[in-house]
Structures are given as C-alpha cells and as structure tokens.
Amino acid sequence: MYERKTLPDLNCGLDLIGEILYGKWKMRLLWFINEGFQRPSELQRKIPGASRRVLNVQLKELESHELVGKVIYPVVPPKVEYYLTDFGQSLIPVIGAIGQWGDAHDQRLRTLILKETPHTGSTNGEKIVDQDGHFTDNPDRATTGR
C-alpha cells in the first residue's frame, strides 16, 4: 500500500473534506450505495470506467474514514454488502448538490472540457484596462464612451 510522504493540510473544512472525498470514484460510490447498489459487483457494473482494483481500494478508504460500513456474509461464492453509515448519509445532500450543479450545466461543461484543444495562443477573453479605465480588449466597451 502507498504510504504518504507529506503531511496533509488541515486548515479549513475544504481541506478536511478533500482528504476523504478526493478520489476519482468516491462520490459516485457513495451515491450508488445510497441508491441501493451495495454489492461490489453491482457497483462495478454501475461504474464500468473504473477498474475492479480501484473500486476496492477506494471502498476501503471510505470504510476507514467511516463513511461506509461493510457486512460480510460467510457464504460461497462470497457475498459482501456495503452500506452508508450515518456519517456517510450526511454527505449525500452535499454530493447531491454537486451532481445537480454538474447536471444543470451539462451542455456548457461538456463543451468547455472538450474544447481542451491545443491553444491558438489567443488570450481567453482577458480584459486589459488603461489608466482611464477604458477597456482595450473588449469590443463592446472599447467603442463605448469614445
């Protein structure tokens, strides 16, 4: 297992939550478990983009951070079920809000992300202002007040 070499920053709430939620699939795992997909194999089917391995690893981290719990049925073939702890439950509304924002801006985000093509060297719409407060780079305003 990987052992961290630097100490985490723990200044504010954002740092803290980052420590437990930073991980490509963690929010999705919590979300799906909450929706009732509790067995590892079900989760893997819901998240085909992730390898079996990573999901195991991230589930384990969620468990060690007490966001999820795990019930092991000693049967064969093996059966395991994850569930959200109360602590994990309390995160669902937050994850909901995040996902909602993403969904609400789906089209725009998709475009922005895919536009990640090699730059043409143009400025991204930065505004340059002279001493008089006139914008040099923004057509709408540059023609105003002249």
Add this chain to the structure above:
Amino acid sequence: MYERKTLPDLNCGLDLIGEILYGKWKMRLLWFINEGFQRPSELQRKIPGASRRVLNVQLKELESHELVGKVIYPVVPPKVEYYLTDFGQSLIPVIGAIGQWGDAHDQRLRTLILKETPHTGSTNGEKIVDQDGHFTDNPDRATTGR
C-alpha cells in the same frame, strides 16, 4: 504544459464538475476570490500551503473553464485582478455547502485523517453474519438473542 493522454469520462454531473473542480486549490481560489481577494499576491498570502506556481496554473485552468475572468492593468509593477464570472458565482453555494460540511465535522475528520497510522491488522469494524443472521463480530448483537 501537460497534455492528457486519456479521454475524460463525461457520464454524469459528477464527472463533469470533477473535470473543472478537481485540483487541490481550485475551490479555495474560487472561494477567496468571491470574498474579495482578487489579486494573485493576495491569494498567495491566503493560501500559503500552495506554491506560487500551482496557483498560477490552477487560476489559468479556472479561467479557461470560464469560472473566473481576469483584468490586466497595464501598469508597473504589474497589477491583475481576478473576478468570478456568473458561471463561477453559481458554484459558490455548492462550495459553501461542501466547506460547511467539512467545518461541521471538523473534529471527527481531523481525528480520522490523523489516525492514518500503519494498520494493526484489525478489521475496521466489519460485520460478519452467519446463515441465521447472527452477527459474529459485533459484541452488542452477538450476545443478543442467544
């Protein structure tokens, strides 16, 4: 600049928002800009844990994702001010919710994260259940109904 070698997953809102908010300091940058710390040097002072370089890089990404805009004053010494676009503004409540959750669970999170010491090999409180539904690993219940 780094060029990505794999295509991003863009399935759900969580993927989408991840693409623009994943980055150790991005939420903090947005938050502080919203609070009125708009110049790079001010932001650097607010986030001493981050190097000057990363902040520049992440600000640039936020800009290319249209969450922040930038005004360049052609003076010397240089002066630059970032501001939130409407798009960026709309993220503030979400970031607020995230930070709030982190703050609300400050003590517990801090403990959990710091407890990241080399494992003793013990299970993390997993429950093992036999065919009759009895818990083998949980003292509270193991003595119940016997």
Add this chain to the structure above:
DNA sequence: TCAGATAGGGATAAATTTATCCCTATTGAA
C-alpha cells in the same frame, strides 16, 4: 472438466498532479 461469478489483494507500470528552481521586467525604497 472448464468457464464464469464472487471478493480481494500484491506487484508494477503509467498517468497525472504538485513542488522546486530559475529567469524575465520595472519601480520605489533603503
């Protein structure tokens, strides 16, 4: 008897993100 489902983890490579160091430029203050 062999493939597939189930759950999990080790070893290692590849991808990605952050950190470090150094360089450019200009003005005002010590």
Add this chain to the structure above:
DNA sequence: TTCAATAGGGATAAATTTATCCCTATCTGA
C-alpha cells in the same frame, strides 16, 4: 546600487493516483 514587490512561465523532479496483470478460493452450470 541592491532588495522587495508584482505577475508569469519553462524545465524538471517528486509525489500521488489509477491502471494492468496476475493469483487465491469455491460453487454452479454447460
């Protein structure tokens, strides 16, 4: 005249996260 402040970016190293591959075990069904 030298230093600090201001903003930004290249090159490269280090840290961290994900992906790949392979192995263990057992029961069911073809």
